[in-house]
Amino acid sequence: MGVHLRFLVKKKITLSFLILVFFVFCFLVFNKALFKDKIYSPDFKDGKTNYLVDFSLPELYSSNEIKLSEVIENKDFSIINIWASWCVPCREENDLLKSISSLSSLQIIGINYKDRKKNSIKFLNDYGNPFKYNLVDKDGTESINLGAYGVPETFLINKNRKILIKIIGPINDKDVKQIREIVNG
Amino acid sequence: MILSNAGFLSLLLGLLSSFAVFLCSVLNIKKNLLNLENKIYKFLTLQFFFVVISFFILLYTFIISDFSNETVYNNSHSTKPIFYKITGLWGNHEGSLLLWLLVLTSFVLFFFFSSKDEPKNFRLYTVIFHQIIVIGFFIFVLKTSNPFDILFPVPSEGLGLNPILQDPALAIHPPILYVGYVGTSIIFASALAAMVTGYVNNLWAKNLKKWVLISWTFLTGGILLGSIWAYYELGWGGFWFWDPVENISLMPWLSLTALLHCILTLEKRDLFKNWSIILSIVTFMLSVSGTFLVRSGILNSVHTFANDPSRGIYILIFLFVLILMSFVIFFIFENKNLENKKEIFFLSKETSVLINNWFMIYFLSVVLIGTVYPIFLDVITSEKISVGPPFYNKLLIPFLIPFFLFMSVGPNMSWIKTNLKFKASYIYYFLLTSAATIITIYFLTQKDFLLIILIFSLVFLSIKTLTNFFKNNTNHAQNLSHLGFAMLMLSILFNSISSTEIIKNIKVGESFISKNEKITFEEVKTNEKKNYSSIIGTFEVKNKNNKIIKLYPEIRIYNQPVIATSEAAIKTTLFKDRFITINLIKDEQLFNVRYQNKPFMIWIWISTLVIIFGGTFAVFSKKKNYS
Numbered sequence: 001m002g003v004h005l006r007f008l009v010k011k012k013i014t015l016s017f018l019i020l021v022f023f024v025f026c027f028l029v030f031n032k033a034l035f036k037d038k039i040y041s042p043d044f045k046d047g048k049t050n051y052l053v054d055f056s057l058p059e060l061y062s063s064n065e066i067k068l069s070e071v072i073e074n075k076d077f078s079i080i081n082i083w084a085s086w087c088v089p090c091r092e093e094n095d096l097l098k099s100i101s102s103l104s105s106l107q108i109i110g111i112n113y114k115d116r117k118k119n120s121i122k123f124l125n126d127y128g129n130p131f132k133y134n135l136v137d138k139d140g141t142e143s144i145n146l147g148a149y150g151v152p153e154t155f156l157i158n159k160n161r162k163i164l165i166k167i168i169g170p171i172n173d174k175d176v177k178q179i180r181e182i183v184n185g
Numbered sequence: 186m187i188l189s190n191a192g193f194l195s196l197l198l199g200l201l202s203s204f205a206v207f208l209c210s211v212l213n214i215k216k217n218l219l220n221l222e223n224k225i226y227k228f229l230t231l232q233f234f235f236v237v238i239s240f241f242i243l244l245y246t247f248i249i250s251d252f253s254n255e256t257v258y259n260n261s262h263s264t265k266p267i268f269y270k271i272t273g274l275w276g277n278h279e280g281s282l283l284l285w286l287l288v289l290t291s292f293v294l295f296f297f298f299s300s301k302d303e304p305k306n307f308r309l310y311t312v313i314f315h316q317i318i319v320i321g322f323f324i325f326v327l328k329t330s331n332p333f334d335i336l337f338p339v340p341s342e343g344l345g346l347n348p349i350l351q352d353p354a355l356a357i358h359p360p361i362l363y364v365g366y367v368g369t370s371i372i373f374a375s376a377l378a379a380m381v382t383g384y385v386n387n388l389w390a391k392n393l394k395k396w397v398l399i400s401w402t403f404l405t406g407g408i409l410l411g412s413i414w415a416y417y418e419l420g421w422g423g424f425w426f427w428d429p430v431e432n433i434s435l436m437p438w439l440s441l442t443a444l445l446h447c448i449l450t451l452e453k454r455d456l457f458k459n460w461s462i463i464l465s466i467v468t469f470m471l472s473v474s475g476t477f478l479v480r481s482g483i484l485n486s487v488h489t490f491a492n493d494p495s496r497g498i499y500i501l502i503f504l505f506v507l508i509l510m511s512f513v514i515f516f517i518f519e520n521k522n523l524e525n526k527k528e529i530f531f532l533s534k535e536t537s538v539l540i541n542n543w544f545m546i547y548f549l550s551v552v553l554i555g556t557v558y559p560i561f562l563d564v565i566t567s568e569k570i571s572v573g574p575p576f577y578n579k580l581l582i583p584f585l586i587p588f589f590l591f592m593s594v595g596p597n598m599s600w601i602k603t604n605l606k607f608k609a610s611y612i613y614y615f616l617l618t619s620a621a622t623i624i625t626i627y628f629l630t631q632k633d634f635l636l637i638i639l640i641f642s643l644v645f646l647s648i649k650t651l652t653n654f655f656k657n658n659t660n661h662a663q664n665l666s667h668l669g670f671a672m673l674m675l676s677i678l679f680n681s682i683s684s685t686e687i688i689k690n691i692k693v694g695e696s697f698i699s700k701n702e703k704i705t706f707e708e709v710k711t712n713e714k715k716n717y718s719s720i721i722g723t724f725e726v727k728n729k730n731n732k733i734i735k736l737y738p739e740i741r742i743y744n745q746p747v748i749a750t751s752e753a754a755i756k757t758t759l760f761k762d763r764f765i766t767i768n769l770i771k772d773e774q775l776f777n778v779r780y781q782n783k784p785f786m787i788w789i790w791i792s793t794l795v796i797i798f799g800g801t802f803a804v805f806s807k808k809k810n811y812s
Binding site for chain 2 (some may be wrong): 012016020027029030033034090
């Protein structure tokens with residue numbers, strides 16, 4: 001009887017241990033999932049590089065058609081920032097963009113996404129204009145062609161339109177630091 | 186600003202009362218003091234009172250649009266209609282947690298009040314375990330999601346409530362769902378307490394049954410409202426998308442349904458003790474996991490209010506502390522509630538309950554794996570997958586057939602042992618079912634083997650359940666819910682196999698043909714409302730009998746925050762819904778039009794209501810159902 005009981009207790013302890021290990025495993029997985037980057041960018045899997053498609057869009061103030069491949073020739077690096085006046089995070093992001101707009105080898109090109117002209121001009125007057133060019137993507141089709149998820153979204157590209165960084169959502173101080181490192185290289 | 190401070194203070198006082206309740210209960214277990222019990226009463230009332238105060242303060246700040254409060258600033262706007270100012274309270278993370286706390290504290294008070302006839306130590310332990318949950322949530326609210334954070338300088342205008350949340354069905358969806366979720370906390374606490382005090386018996390089951398029924402009924406209602414909202418508001422024409430967030434409301438429902446059947450067996454036959462305890466614990470864990478998955482931002486969906494890992498980590502730790510606690514208690518006190526060594530005959534109600542539970546656990550596992558597997562895969566291999574309807578359809582539908590068949594005969598079994606005698610009525614049932622199935626199949630365009638058996642088993646279930654209403658000594662609550670379930674499955678089946686959809690890009694004045702109907706795009710109007718402006722299309726649907734129906738789909742452009750939503754125009758009739766949505770393509774000229782015919786749509790809602798009626802009926806029926 002005693003042996004049997006001891007066997008039962010042993011079984012119980014083994015079982016408890018296994019279940020405990022299982023729960024600890026689940027805990028660790030969920031914990032990791034919490035801090036994992038939520039943003040999925042299929043293009044950057046396995047470190048493969050990707051190039052931004054070329055496009056031309058009208059400029060906000062002059063309405064002249066501007067071709068991307070022509071304007072990025074001017075500087076070593078360009079930032080393409082998709083923004084809109086109705087986008088709340090874009091307001092916060094604007095300050096950070098201004099902080100890097102004066103870098104000598106960098107220019108910032110804005111794509112004004114699904115916006116009204118009046119509102120976008122007011123936005124730039126109120127919050128400041130970090131953009132060298134402001135292209136208007138009225139119906140949002142070009143932004144979708146670029147593979148954008150929504151506003152705001154930021155690409156850092158070089159002269160050959162090679163994407164160096166892609167940031168979905170507003171950029172933060174860390175991103176700015178990274179951009180500075182690449183640009184000052 | 187003073188208001189917000191008062192609300193915060195009130196929450197702090199609530200937390201203090203929680204500690205007081207906890208202490209009093211612990212002290213009273215050893216000693217047997219009547220005045221301590223009175224104190225528990227007082228502190229429980231006080232705890233509830235303070236939460237009510239902060240709830241109403243937050244409500245008031247929402248109503249008067251006091252933007253010095255950060256929650257109000259982030260989720261309201263002064264031009265919002267008063268109804269959505271109020272519902273904005275729980276349309277966000279902080280406010281909804283306050284609502285959660287409100288339900289939590291009211292339930293424990295109600296439990297203590299209504300359990301006077303039960304053993305003292307059981308009541309005290311239940312309160313203790315429940316207070317652990319209450320305190321956990323109090324700290325969660327105060328530390329990571331304070332709804333009374335103050336903004337200075339005071340903004341002149343708020344950011345507004347997400348427009349897709351501005352909907353009547355969604356306004357009452359969270360409170361109803363929360364009552365269901367939070368009800369499971371009482372079940373959990375009570376299960377642990379019964380374990381510790383060796384009270385897992387038929388008496389416990391009898392008292393717990395009403396809590397299970399209440400939670401189950403409200404959870405069903407909450408899920409129904411969520412589906413209705415998805416159908417009307419999301420504009421995809423579906424009511425269930427197997428979205429992770431929908432799944433996590435379905436999972437507690439499945440385990441609660443299993444528990445509901447299991448607890449009846451415990452009540453009548455003193456069987457399945459450990460299993461009932463495990464189900465009680467699992468149900469609550471699934472509810473808290475639901476909170477975790479929704480609030481942590483692990484899942485991204487319309488329900489995700491904020492992506493803040495600190496909140497996620499708190500609930501995660503809290504969840505695992507609770508799991509660990511129940512685990513330890515279960516293993517220590519398991520011997521205290523020894524299972525009766527009773528023989529279970531194969532043909533008995535006990536067996537049918539067991540089979541029901543197997544199926545429920547299977548369905549639960551499928552949904553659970555479909556929901557968390559992508560998260561695990563992502564963490565371990567960085568591979569992103571999304572699990573969609575095909576997975577669930579493949580794994581669930583074949584198992585529904587035996588499930589329906591067992592469900593049709595299960596309720597007619599007797600406790601202990603059923604003597605199976607061959608009756609002529611079986612042949613009638615079989616013939617009737619076959620005839621009904623053949624007629625149904627005749628009207629369907631799609632005919633495959635699985636579908637035919639599925640319809641056969643469902644029709645059989647419906648007929649058997651219907652006849653149960655006319656038997657003597659029958660449980661009408663059960664019959665109602667089972668009938669509702671059969672109706673629900675039938676409507677979903679017919680709806681999914683015979684829905685049609687047509688998508689066209691057309692201009693005003695043009696028309697297209699869908700099946701036997703001609704749809705003409707007549708005109709476009711614009712309209713200005715207080716919180717949005719809209720573009721309204723007028724469509725004329727003409728069928729072959731020249732009967733005309735007008736539909737007015739809308740595109741709304743909300744002003745605060747500026748978001749465009751597509752409002753479906755739905756014409757509901759008894760047999761089908763006509764569903765139309767429009768989207769702008771270019772210059773308010775060319776529109777993308779989606780026209781859908783959805784048969785038996787309204788019956789999905791009606792049958793779920795029948796299920797809920799069954800549950801409500803069971804809560805209020807005093808009659809003992811010994812069959």
